[in-house]
Amino acid sequence: MLFGDGPIVVTLATTDVAGGVWGAQRFAEVRGVFLDARERRENLARWRRDLQRFEDKRAAEEPIAIERLLLAPDLLEDLLLWSPERRAAWREAALKSAGREKDWTKPKDVAKPPARPGQDPAADLILSAMDSPGGRRVLFRTQTAADVASALALAKDFGLVASISGGEGLADHAAELVRLKLPVVVTDTADTAMRTEGPIADRAPGLFARLVAAGLRPALGTGGAGGSARFLRLVAARQIGEGLSPEDALRSVTEWAAESAGVADRVGAISAGRRADIVVWDGDPFAAATKPRLVMVGGVVVEAPR
Amino acid sequence: MNALARSSWLAVGAAVCAGLAGSAPADEAGGGALVLRVGTLHVGDGKTVASALIVVEGGKFALVGAGDVPPRAIVRDFAAAHAAPGFIDGFTRLAVQGGAAEDVEVLTPQVRAADAFDPRSPQIRGLAAEGTTLIGFGPAASNLACGRAGAARLTATGATLVDASGPPTFSFTGAALRSDRVPATFAGARRLLECAFAGERWRGPGETDVPVDDTALAALRDLPAGPVIAWADSLACARTAVETLRAKKLEPTLVGIRDCAAEPDALAALGAPCVVTSLRPEDPLAVLSLAARLHAKGVAIAISTSAPDRSPRSLRLALSLAVAAGLPGEVALSAVTSTPAKMLGLGARVGRVATGLDADLVVTDGAPWEARSRILLVVSGGEIAFDRAAETSR
Numbered sequence: 277m278l279f280g281d282g283p284i285v286v287t288l289a290t291t292d293v294a295g296g297v298w299g300a301q302r303f304a305e306v307r308g309v310f311l312d313a314r315e316r317r318e319n320l321a322r323w324r325r326d327l328q329r330f331e332d333k334r335a336a337e338e339p340i341a342i343e344r345l346l347l348a349p350d351l352l353e354d355l356l357l358w359s360p361e362r363r364a365a366w367r368e369a370a371l372k373s374a375g376r377e378k379d380w381t382k383p384k385d386v387a388k389p390p391a392r393p394g395q396d397p398a399a400d401l402i403l404s405a406m407d408s409p410g411g412r413r414v415l416f417r418t419q420t421a422a423d424v425a426s427a428l429a430l431a432k433d434f435g436l437v438a439s440i441s442g443g444e445g446l447a448d449h450a451a452e453l454v455r456l457k458l459p460v461v462v463t464d465t466a467d468t469a470m471r472t473e474g475p476i477a478d479r480a481p482g483l484f485a486r487l488v489a490a491g492l493r494p495a496l497g498t499g500g501a502g503g504s505a506r507f508l509r510l511v512a513a514r515q516i517g518e519g520l521s522p523e524d525a526l527r528s529v530t531e532w533a534a535e536s537a538g539v540a541d542r543v544g545a546i547s548a549g550r551r552a553d554i555v556v557w558d559g560d561p562f563a564a565a566t567k568p569r570l571v572m573v574g575g576v577v578v579e580a581p582r
Numbered sequence: 583m584n585a586l587a588r589s590s591w592l593a594v595g596a597a598v599c600a601g602l603a604g605s606a607p608a609d610e611a612g613g614g615a616l617v618l619r620v621g622t623l624h625v626g627d628g629k630t631v632a633s634a635l636i637v638v639e640g641g642k643f644a645l646v647g648a649g650d651v652p653p654r655a656i657v658r659d660f661a662a663a664h665a666a667p668g669f670i671d672g673f674t675r676l677a678v679q680g681g682a683a684e685d686v687e688v689l690t691p692q693v694r695a696a697d698a699f700d701p702r703s704p705q706i707r708g709l710a711a712e713g714t715t716l717i718g719f720g721p722a723a724s725n726l727a728c729g730r731a732g733a734a735r736l737t738a739t740g741a742t743l744v745d746a747s748g749p750p751t752f753s754f755t756g757a758a759l760r761s762d763r764v765p766a767t768f769a770g771a772r773r774l775l776e777c778a779f780a781g782e783r784w785r786g787p788g789e790t791d792v793p794v795d796d797t798a799l800a801a802l803r804d805l806p807a808g809p810v811i812a813w814a815d816s817l818a819c820a821r822t823a824v825e826t827l828r829a830k831k832l833e834p835t836l837v838g839i840r841d842c843a844a845e846p847d848a849l850a851a852l853g854a855p856c857v858v859t860s861l862r863p864e865d866p867l868a869v870l871s872l873a874a875r876l877h878a879k880g881v882a883i884a885i886s887t888s889a890p891d892r893s894p895r896s897l898r899l900a901l902s903l904a905v906a907a908g909l910p911g912e913v914a915l916s917a918v919t920s921t922p923a924k925m926l927g928l929g930a931r932v933g934r935v936a937t938g939l940d941a942d943l944v945v946t947d948g949a950p951w952e953a954r955s956r957i958l959l960v961v962s963g964g965e966i967a968f969d970r971a972a973e974t975s976r
Contacts, residue, residue, distance in 0.1 A: 498863045498864045505863070505864065506863070506867065506870075507863045507870070507903055507906055508863065510863060510899060510902045510903060510906060510953045511863050511899065511953075513902065513952065513953035513954035514898065514899050514902070514953040514954070516953075516954040516956075517898065517952075517953055517954050517955055517956050517957070518956075519956070522954070525954075560954075562952075562953070562954045563952060563954065564901075564902040564903075564905035564906040564911070564951060564952055564953065565905055565906065565911070
C-alpha cells in the first residue's frame, strides 16, 4: 500500500552498486548527479525566464494580430469589392488606429521560442524529488561510516530532506543523526548483511540497541531488495537477543518505521484516528513459531488463518 | 542434587563470582571444575533435561544431568536459563585464505583447507560470543574434487584446529563445471571421477588426458568409504553427486541445496543428508521451509551460514527462520549441533552435551533457537569464551 510520493532513493552503499564502485568514487559520482541537477535547475530557470520574455514580447505585438483577426472576416468579403484605392486607404487607417506603422498584410518575422534544455534522466529524477511538494526528500542507502558521512554532506550541500538507511556505518554518526533529527532505517544488521569482509567484532553487536540508546528512533528493515519481508519480526527479535528491549523492538517495526517513512500520522500505532492496521498473534510475535491469527488493514480483515 | 551438594554450591557461589575471568580456563580460574546449574538442558540430539547439573573439567563434560558438585568448583547458577551444545557452523570457508586450491586442475583432493586456515583471521574474531564454538571450513567449491574440509574450535581469543584432515569435499556446481575446462558437464564429471576412483586417467574430448596430478589420482583411488561433502546447486547436480560418490561407497552430505527448494520430495528421495545454507529473512517461504520439508521426509538436516558468502553471525537468525517456517525447535538445534558434528565426522567429540564430550556449551535466557534469546555464557573447549555477567560489569 502506497502513501503517495516517497523519497528519491540514492545508493551510496558499495555492495549494492552494480560494478562495485567504491566509496569516494561513488560519492563523487552521486555528487556529480546532484551538481548536474543543480545546474539543470539553473538552466531550466534561465529557459523559463527566456520563455517568459519571449511570451511578453509576443504579447506586446498582439494588438496587431488581434486587430488583424477581428477585421479579417469583414475584409475577406469587402476587400474583394473595394477598389485598390479604397483598400489602401483602409489599410492606412487601420494601421493608424493600431498605433503601428507595420505592414500587417505581410507575415511578421516571428522570433523562435528559446530551446528547452535537453533531457537528463538522472538529474531530472533528482530534480523532480527536489521540487516535489514533500520537499527535497532523499533516502540515502549506506553501508559504511564513510557512506553515511557522504549522505550527510550531500544533504547539507544541496539542502535535502534526507533519511538514511544502512547498518554499522550509522553508529559512528549517531550523535549527528540525532542532532539533525534524520529518520534512520537499519537494513543492514550484522546478521542480515550479505557479506562480512571486516572483523566480526567490528560489525558492532547490538548496533540497533546502541542507536536507540543514542536517542534515535530507527526503523528496522529486512534489507531485502525485492524479497519477502515475511519474517521481519524475527529480525526484530534478533535485536532483542542483542540487547534491545522487546518494547523498542516492537516500535522499530511499527511506530518508528512509520515515522521514518513520514506516515506516522496515519499508521504505526493503535490510537484513535489512525488507520486500523492490527495483527493478532497466537503468542509472542518475536517467538519463531508464533503465527498470525488475524490481520486487519484499514479496518478490513485481510487474513484470518485458522 | 542432594542436600550436601546444595550447601556446598551455596557456599562457593558468592566467592567465585568475583573471580570470573572473561577467557580464563575454568579449571584454572577457580582451581577446580566449572559447574553450571541450568533450568533446561537441550542435549543436542532432541532430548531435554529439566534442572540439569553440568560439570566441566579438563575441557570435557565430566558430568551431565544430576550428581554431586565437586570440591573447589566454580558454580554458576542459571536456574531459569537454557543450555545447549555450542553451535557448529559446519560448512563455511571462514578464515581459509585464498580458497586453499588453485582452480587450474579439476581434481585437487590432496589439498587440505586446514593448511590455509588462519586462526587469527578477522573473519572469525568475536564469533564465539555468538555461541558458535566450532566451524567447519572447506576449500572453495571451484574444483570437482576440492580437497579436505577442516574444523576449528573458536575461543575468546582465536581458534584451534580440531580436525586438520576432515571429510573430502566435492563440488558439482557451476563453479566447478565450467565451460573453459574439462569436464564442463555432469556426464563428464561423472566419467572423470569414475576413472579417478578406479585409478585411471580419462581422455576427454580431443583424445587428450584431462590433466590430473599423480598424487590427486592416488588420493581419489585410495579414498576409504565414509562421509564426504558434496556441493550441489540443482537437483541434477545433487543426483549426479550422490550416484557418483555412492558408487565409491562414499556417503555424501549435500550442501548448497537451497536452489532445489521447488523439489524437496525429489531431493529427499536421494536419501542423502542435506545442509541448508544462507537462510535470509527475505528468502521465499519455499527456501525457508526447505529444512522443515526435508526433515518431514526423514532427511537429516544441518543449517549453516556458508560464510563468508553470508555473515557468520547470521546462524542464530537462520535457526529461528527455519523454526518459523515449520522446523521443530529441537530439530533446528540439532541442525547446528549434533547433525553437523556427525557430517564432519566429529559426532563422538562434539555436538551434544554428554559426559566425555568436549565442553562446548551455550547458555541462553530462552530457547536456543529463538532469535530473541540472549546469550548469557559460552563455554568453548572448557574455557569461558563469553560471559554476559563479566561483560556488563566491565
